[in-house]
Amino acid sequence: MTHSPPSPCPWRLRPVAHADLEALLQIAARSADAINSLPEDRARLDRLIGQSVASFASEDVASGEERYLWVLEDLRDGRLVGTSGVLARAGFHDRFYSYRNEFVLHASPELGRQQRMHTLHLCHDLTGYTLLTSFFILPELELTAAPQLLSRARLLFIQRHAERFSDRLAAETPGWVDEAGNSPFWEAVGRRFFGMSFPQVEALSGGRTKSYIADLMPQAPLHVALLPPAARWALGQMHPVGELPLGILLDEGFDADTYVDLFDGGPTAEARLAQLRTVQHSRWVTLSAQDDPVDSDDENWWQLVGHETAQGFEATLVRGPLDGRLPMAGLAHLPGWQLEAGARVQAAPVNVAAGHGKGGQDAQ
Amino acid sequence: MPNDTVAGRAVRMAVDGETVLDRVAGDAGQAVWCEAPRPVGTGEQAWCWQDETGEVLAELVWSPGLGLTVPRAHFRRGQAVHASRELDLFHRVGTLLAGHDLTGAAEVRAWRWRLDRPGSWDAALALLAAVMAAHGPQSAGRGWVLELPGWRDAHDHSPFWAGFGAHFYAEQSPWAAHDALLLTRPQGWMDRLRVGEAWSSALRALWPQQLVYVDFLPEPARAALGRPHEALAGLPERLRALGWRCSPYVRLDDGGPVWLWGEEPAAG
Numbered sequence: 001m002t003h004s005p006p007s008p009c010p011w012r013l014r015p016v017a018h019a020d021l022e023a024l025l026q027i028a029a030r031s032a033d034a035i036n037s038l039p040e041d042r043a044r045l046d047r048l049i050g051q052s053v054a055s056f057a058s059e060d061v062a063s064g065e066e067r068y069l070w071v072l073e074d075l076r077d078g079r080l081v082g083t084s085g086v087l088a089r090a091g092f093h094d095r096f097y098s099y100r101n102e103f104v105l106h107a108s109p110e111l112g113r114q115q116r117m118h119t120l121h122l123c124h125d126l127t128g129y130t131l132l133t134s135f136f137i138l139p140e141l142e143l144t145a146a147p148q149l150l151s152r153a154r155l156l157f158i159q160r161h162a163e164r165f166s167d168r169l170a171a172e173t174p175g176w177v178d179e180a181g182n183s184p185f186w187e188a189v190g191r192r193f194f195g196m197s198f199p200q201v202e203a204l205s206g207g208r209t210k211s212y213i214a215d216l217m218p219q220a221p222l223h224v225a226l227l228p229p230a231a232r233w234a235l236g237q238m239h240p241v242g243e244l245p246l247g248i249l250l251d252e253g254f255d256a257d258t259y260v261d262l263f264d265g266g267p268t269a270e271a272r273l274a275q276l277r278t279v280q281h282s283r284w285v286t287l288s289a290q291d292d293p294v295d296s297d298d299e300n301w302w303q304l305v306g307h308e309t310a311q312g313f314e315a316t317l318v319r320g321p322l323d324g325r326l327p328m329a330g331l332a333h334l335p336g337w338q339l340e341a342g343a344r345v346q347a348a349p350v351n352v353a354a355g356h357g358k359g360g361q362d363a364q
Numbered sequence: 365m366p367n368d369t370v371a372g373r374a375v376r377m378a379v380d381g382e383t384v385l386d387r388v389a390g391d392a393g394q395a396v397w398c399e400a401p402r403p404v405g406t407g408e409q410a411w412c413w414q415d416e417t418g419e420v421l422a423e424l425v426w427s428p429g430l431g432l433t434v435p436r437a438h439f440r441r442g443q444a445v446h447a448s449r450e451l452d453l454f455h456r457v458g459t460l461l462a463g464h465d466l467t468g469a470a471e472v473r474a475w476r477w478r479l480d481r482p483g484s485w486d487a488a489l490a491l492l493a494a495v496m497a498a499h500g501p502q503s504a505g506r507g508w509v510l511e512l513p514g515w516r517d518a519h520d521h522s523p524f525w526a527g528f529g530a531h532f533y534a535e536q537s538p539w540a541a542h543d544a545l546l547l548t549r550p551q552g553w554m555d556r557l558r559v560g561e562a563w564s565s566a567l568r569a570l571w572p573q574q575l576v577y578v579d580f581l582p583e584p585a586r587a588a589l590g591r592p593h594e595a596l597a598g599l600p601e602r603l604r605a606l607g608w609r610c611s612p613y614v615r616l617d618d619g620g621p622v623w624l625w626g627e628e629p630a631a632g
Contacts, residue, residue, distance in 0.1 A: 108566045108567070110562050193446050217446075226576070226580040
């Protein structure tokens with residue numbers, strides 16, 4: 001067993017600020033295929049930032065239309081390396097559409113036959129859920145601890161301010177597309193009714209909500225057996241960019257078998273807040289002035305630490321023992337945290353290798 | 365009962381559980397079946413057309429109440445419109461919804477004629493006209509139904525079955541899918557023979573219970589909807605001349621058309 005002093009985490013998750021607009025535009029451009037909630041449009045992105053700033057600053061009773069956006073900042077050079085967000089209530093201004101998988105067993109006693117029938121039912125079940133959105137991490141950081149911080153920290157925030165959110169969470173994942181960038185599910189379903197690609201539909205709808213488009217989708221259940229093989233295969237399959245964030249959510253305890261996206265058939269994960277791993281294991285810990293050595297044989301286990309600053313909820317990772325103390329040294333480098341020994345912070349253990357099946361590397 | 369244009373006459377047969385063509389139809393290809401053969405039931409009438417020599421050229425069974433003892437389901441063809449002025453969108457989609465709308469109508473079932481005798485088709489139509497006249501025009505008020513076998517391809521496969529029914533028939537052996545497609549070979553045919561009159565209700569239990577969008581069917585299946593078997597290609601025109609019309613209903617198995625004479629049965 002070897003020991004080594006804990007090294008500070010180079011990343012800080014913090015609320016987005018107006019000064020981040022240019023960097024955020026670059027991220028939106030890089031994530032265009034994956035994140036629908038980060039528009040590649042300066043004006044819209046600026047409004048989104050403004051909405052997030054106001055949401056963090058608001059002390060009023062939450063209405064449900066709040067939107068929170070965090071950026072992951074590399075403290076070594078100030079570069080933004082990722083984003084993640086939370087939408088307080090899905091479908092606040094309108095319905096939130098999904099397809100719900102349903103299975104029914106049909107039987108014919110006369111013929112001595114049974115058939116399990118899979119149908120997709122248009123539904124608004126997830127309306128009112130709290131949505132996890134806008135996950136993006138630079139590809140070169142996918143195998144580090146950064147994605148864990150980016151995804152799980154917002155769960156601490158939701159737990160901390162539970163009155164602002166639903167006790168049920170959901171997260172959409174982009175669906176499968178072929179080499180030409182076409183969605184087999186849209187080609188088999190949406191295009192039959194619209195006669196055009198989904199981007200064309202979005203463009204013609206003039207920025208209206210997706211529920212406007214969903215109103216024009218077939219309202220009767222779809223019989224999966226009648227879909228072409230490519231569409232049946234794509235149902236519930238995700239775009240490769242969704243593998244990491246969905247893997248983390250599944251490790252948290254999300255379920256992705258019930259709902260799929262209306263347009264590309266991508267899986268929508270959902271869960272109750274109370275059943276999530278980070279929430280169940282979060283606790284308040286006392287900061288210790290003593291630098292305890294860290295057992296480097298357990299290098300995948302870190303502490304996810306959340307703290308309210310003047311800007312809002314921030315988070316980072318700290319190497320430390322899984323008990324009631326946390327060395328301050330791991331947090332001293334964070335601007336604005338202003339912590340002293342004996343202070344208490346919100347923390348939860350996180351296995352940085354969980355969710356992507358790859359061996360976790362050192363946070364740096 | 366003589367007919368002015370076709371030599372011969374319509375004769376109502378005494379029913380003893382087996383009709384004349386049942387006895388002669390053991391030879392392959394001697395008759396065109398409109399349904400799986402079954403004995404003439406209580407309240408039903410069996411009629412035949414005899415030529416001048418007394419030979420039976422055609423036969424039909426008239427039934428007073430479709431689906432009143434064993435439920436009979438059909439698909440009703442409809443359409444849905446998805447429209448949006450903003451998107452310059454107007455899209456009509458065909459739909460199928462299974463139901464029992466025709467319950468209670470009279471039915472011309474087991475209508476068949478000999479393929480090996482010239483003029484049998486004319487005899488079959490003359491027989492139909494004669495039975496319609498025998499019941500009188502007032503009987504049209506209750507509505508009459510005539511199902512026709514659906515379109516088959518060159519391999520005797522039903523495109524509608526292949527594109528729709530086969531997905532829900534729950535094939536339980538490697539060869540059952542092929543045979544069920546044919547509907548005239550063992551397994552599929554044996555199922556149909558075995559369950560007899562209950563064939564449509566048996567299928568109804570396996571078929572989707574909600575609306576089906578025709579757009580999701582392959583093109584051959586869509587094209588087969590409401591299309592009669594090739595051997596009956598000239599029949600629609602002759603039926604119209606007798607006052608029949610092609611209804612929006614089709615058979616559950618092969619999508620064959622359902623023709624109506626008179627009023628549709630009242631709903632509810």
